[in-house]
Amino acid sequence: MTTNANDGNATVAPALSEAPATIDSKQVLAWGLWDWGSAAFNAVVTTFVFTVYLTSEAFGQEAAVSAQLGWALAGAGLLIALLAPVTGQRSDSAGRRKFWLAINTYIVVAITAGMFFVQPDPSFLWLGLLLVAAGNVFFEFAGVNYNAMLAQVSTPKTIGRVSGVGWGLGYLGGIVLLLIVYFGLIQPDVGIFGITGEGAMDVRVTVLVSAIWFGLFALPVLLSVPEYEGVGARRAKVGFIASYPRLFSDIRKLWNESRQTVYFLLASAVFRDGLAGVFTFGGVLAAGWFGFSPGEVIIFAIGANVVAGISTITVGLLDDKLGAKPVIVGSLIGLVVAGLAVFFLHDGGAIMFWIFGLALCLFVGPAQSASRSFLARLIPAGREGEVFGLYATTGRAVSFLAPTAFALFITIGGEQYWGILGIILVIFIGLLLLLPVQAKQERLR
Template sequence: MSEFPAGVPADASRTKVVNKTVLAWASWDWGSAAINAVMTTFVFTVYLTSELFGDKDANSVVLGNALAIAGVAIALLAPIMGLRSDAGGRRRFWLGVNTVIVAVLTAACFFVFPEPRFLVLGVTLIALASVFAEFATVNYNAMLPQISTPATIGKVSGFGWGMGYLGGIVALAIVLFMLVTPIFPWAGASEENALNLRLVAVFSAVWFLGFGLPVLFAVPEIPGTAGGPRFTLVQSYKELWRRVAALARTDRHTVYFLLSSAVFRDGLAAVFTFGGVIAAGTFGFPLTQVIIFAIVGNVIAAIGAMLGGWLDDKVGPKNVIVAALIGLIVAGFGVFFSPDATGFWIFGLLLCLFVGPAQSSSRAFLARLAPAGQEGELFGLYATTGRAVSFLAPALFAMSIALAKPYVDDAQRYGILGIILVLLLGLALLLPVHAPGRLGVEQPA
């Protein structure tokens, strides 16, 4: 069972939920909101799936397929990234490298002009950015035990997620009032050749890079394994398989959790990835209204994440996740059956409320289980198991639309059912998993 890092001093500051180190760590979550909220959810993917690039349903299928391919790449490479950063003592280094790569790929989206021939370039850049963002997240999540204690880990994780959502609010507000519906005229707000939407990519890259830097100075680099092995790529896979097999023999419920969370986290990601697309394509939201919904939704999600973090330390992460998944499924059906924009506002905001606690408690759940010195490896597996099925929600979203298209006019709506199916499956797989206790002591399910 989990031991918190022996190499990290157990000073009094780590008993506080929020201190300078936690703030610097959470700043990365704040910065990454420009990628998650602005680029992949509410603005740039809405731009890519709009009629500027051709048929919106066909564009949605292309986007879903590109993200599914990205998921396969992450599944193959993420665990090795975690294993090698643990062994080499380069967790902070690789967090920095991948953060810079994501920023560069995001900035390159400026060159995606509003013509059908640029659609492939746009979805390729978004897909590649998602790959390297996941590599960065492996190392970022692995820092959680370094900056918290077993008694505060749920709150710290929830605080990070909450900061991410709040960062999304500020970033979206800037995009709305400076680029989409500017409060004062300036050259960058021009809609000619979608200049204002392409500048969103540049803004997001600068935002992410700027707020992603503090963690690189505040959280110390982990020590490498003195005299330990340095694995080649092939050796890394062999070592990873050996450790997974050992984990399956000694701690089966950690493996069960990795598998169940892989499925439900794919559903959680799809809620945000395709939320803006559905708001615009199915319910007719103009981009301005999509962004306003996103701002309100991020406020609700931040409240949900922080409340979920508090409940996590009180009732345990599994109970929080189960309750959140049930809420998401009910709200998802509400969105599907909503006849108009009013219904989407109500049930869409409920989705936002429940996504945060599920994400935060899932991260805290695994951090409680991670042995000292193997956090990167385990969070690499966390990313990999998630991405091993990360094609599932995008593929079911795309397939549901494709199957419905010959029979209904608003086929995009049926993509919601594919996401709900993934959440239902994830909930079913989670129920038998034994939960870690409040202080990292396993309790019966």
């Protein structure tokens, strides 16, 4: 689920010290509904339906096609790394954050709808890979602006729970959408409107439904949350190329003022990419190695989203009381243990994947949500928006790590399940980078 980019003297969102004294529940709900709608891309496209379809035997040998998917997403990650740092910065400098959230969101909607044309034939594989990769790029650009709005809809004392509500709504939205497409299109021999599995029409119509879903639920935040007005909107505009020197200057300034914040940005960039890899390749592994049918993958997805949604919202409440770093560390350790269990017990069949796959989902959401709230409390006063931009920038700058590691370990091991080790390695490295990061506990409460 998210991301951000920005510049040194600008404020990507009102500083927490300048946030409203109380939250506007309508704005929080409108903001969270974007996450609810984004399940159409996260759950259906990149995790449990379309990527599973792309890595099926209809497009070639499973391990080879899975590796190609990994390389395509790695390429998308590199493109994000080159462009995300300045796309968010420039939207903030222009005071048009919501405008660019809308543009990028509806590009993703159009790309998702375009997946309808990917027919079950090897000749359509590269079209499918291109659309998934492009969708990831623009989805992350949209997330740059969406994440920055967190400080606009929360207060210093509620940012943990508001962040958790957003992530939680994303998972819960995934449940509802997956139930709709499973019982309406994929599970029955003849679904709504007489749609069948012939020519993979059930999957292809599913992505059309997902496009409509995202498009509708993205509207509330665009209609209810005011356009960003802050320091960044008053900065002098510079050309696209000149945005890069400005970005480096901003990072250097942050390094001098709050080095621990920079350390956290680097650590979180790594482990967040591993978290994204868990969901991106979870459905692929369920279908490819553990023998789940398309319908069983969706049933697993529903269970995964229930577990992730409940744990994320619950831990969001603990986040405000106990601090975010213990939540992140505990979640990452849980992910490493559960991931290793999936790898070493890969011959145990579907039951092992159900047990330890759901264990993975138990920890992913809390780690994502607490990471966002941890940073919000660590940032020097008055620099919250700016650093949320860098949070997105650093995260997407390494977004090629998990896909590359997944593809590389499959290549090394020769079997699809070896990709699990690549994802776990990325998470473990992120954990090691996080442990030395210091933060005053009073800032975390």
